[in-house]
Amino acid sequence: MQQLLPKDFLATANVQQAIVVEFENKKTNFMIKKYGNDQYFNLKNLNHIKRIRKSEENPTNVQFFLRLKDDFNDEVEQNIPEEIKPYSLKEVEVAVNMPRTKEQFLQFNKYWPITYKVQQYEIVQFTDIEQKEINQIMRQCIEQAKQTYEKQNKFNACAIYDPNKKKILQFAVDETCRKQNSIKHCTMNVMKLFGQNYIVTAQQKATIVEKVKDIQDEEKNQEDKLQKEDGEEVEEEKKDKINSKRKSEESIEESLSSYYYCTGLDVFIVQEPCIMCSMALIHSRVRRVYYSLKNPKQEQFGGLNEDLMINHMDSLNHSFLVFQNVESEYANTTLSNCQQHDELPK
Numbered sequence: 256m257q258q259l260l261p262k263d264f265l266a267t268a269n270v271q272q273a274i275v276v277e278f279e280n281k282k283t284n285f286m287i288k289k290y291g292n293d294q295y296f297n298l299k300n301l302n303h304i305k306r307i308r309k310s311e312e313n314p315t316n317v318q319f320f321l322r323l324k325d326d327f328n329d330e331v332e333q334n335i336p337e338e339i340k341p342y343s344l345k346e347v348e349v350a351v352n353m354p355r356t357k358e359q360f361l362q363f364n365k366y367w368p369i370t371y372k373v374q375q376y377e378i379v380q381f382t383d384i385e386q387k388e389i390n391q392i393m394r395q396c397i398e399q400a401k402q403t404y405e406k407q408n409k410f411n412a413c414a415i416y417d418p419n420k421k422k423i424l425q426f427a428v429d430e431t432c433r434k435q436n437s438i439k440h441c442t443m444n445v446m447k448l449f450g451q452n453y454i455v456t457a458q459q460k461a462t463i464v465e466k467v468k469d470i471q472d473e474e475k476n477q478e479d480k481l482q483k484e485d486g487e488e489v490e491e492e493k494k495d496k497i498n499s500k501r502k503s504e505e506s507i508e509e510s511l512s513s514y515y516y517c518t519g520l521d522v523f524i525v526q527e528p529c530i531m532c533s534m535a536l537i538h539s540r541v542r543r544v545y546y547s548l549k550n551p552k553q554e555q556f557g558g559l560n561e562d563l564m565i566n567h568m569d570s571l572n573h574s575f576l577v578f579q580n581v582e583s584e585y586a587n588t589t590l591s592n593c594q595q596h597d598e599l600p601k
């Protein structure tokens with residue numbers, strides 16, 4: 256299993272040549288004050304690089320970053336102030352891409368010094384137990400997916416999972432072939448079923464509360480009646496009553512707990528969701544998506560891969576984390592077995 260990360264999280268250092276000006280230590284303040292934020296010497300897209308460093312060859316000197324070599328010209332040199340003379344121009348190497356991970360920072364910082372800001376995109380480390388749980392849920396999806404296998408048809412199935420309750424809430428399989436409906440992808444199906452079964456509207460909620468109140472009133476009346484009739488109620492019977500009351504309260508709570516779309520929930524899918532389904536997942540406000548097999552690149556069908564990360568687009572109002580290759584070996588074996596036997600219960 257691996258986390259799908261934007262390309263720049265995995266990039267190696269893009270090293271380019273740059274021109275710096277070396278002068279005496281004591282003139283540092285002057286240079287920083289006068290030119291540190293100067294328009295002319297502004298760092299443009301190189302905001303992650305540090306402006307100044309000590310000279311390695313001469314400890315009484317510092318080096319001030321001027322421009323990338325490609326942007327450097329006579330005009331830049333003419334703008335270097337007289338006040339810092341004597342100075343010399345030097346060529347250095349700098350990583351021009353911004354580090355997105357600690358590992359990249361350590362690597363990129365070996366060139367000209369840079370700064371590093373902790374990224375918004377969370378990199379998740381799983382414990383062995385969590386990993387096992389994830390694999391186990393994916394295997395269940397793969398088993399469900401077998402049912403959708405038909406000749407020359409890829410199989411797919413998915414599940415909506417509540418990570419807090421550690422419970423699969425809804426399964427759905429792909430129905431594009433059997434029902435000859437080209438949009439009945441498993442993700443679309445699971446969203447529909449989940450909406451029907453778990454999303455309680457305000458009106459439904461009010462009805463449930465009303466019913467619960469009626470039941471509770473009825474129970475209380477019964478109890479009062481019994482106590483009046485029979486003052487010596489057997490202890491065991493009392494306990495039973497309390498237990499059944501507790502149970503009914505639990506089920507009331509269960510029916511009242513509704514979900515706001517898929518907020519805080521995870522979706523498991525055997526095959527990478529297509530672009531349409533990826534958008535549906537955005538709208539569902541899902542927390543994470545785990546999938547097993549990538550869509551073949553030549554089909555250009557998938558929405559959650561290195562080339563098209565619909566889960567992480569600045570223009571959309573929700574983003575979620577994606578993990579791929581979950582139990583992919585198991586999925587591949589199951590798929591090839593299906594093809595060999597070519598028969599599955601309908």
Ligand SMILES: [Zn+2]
Pocket residue numbers: 440441442528529530531532533
């Ligand atoms: Zn789809």
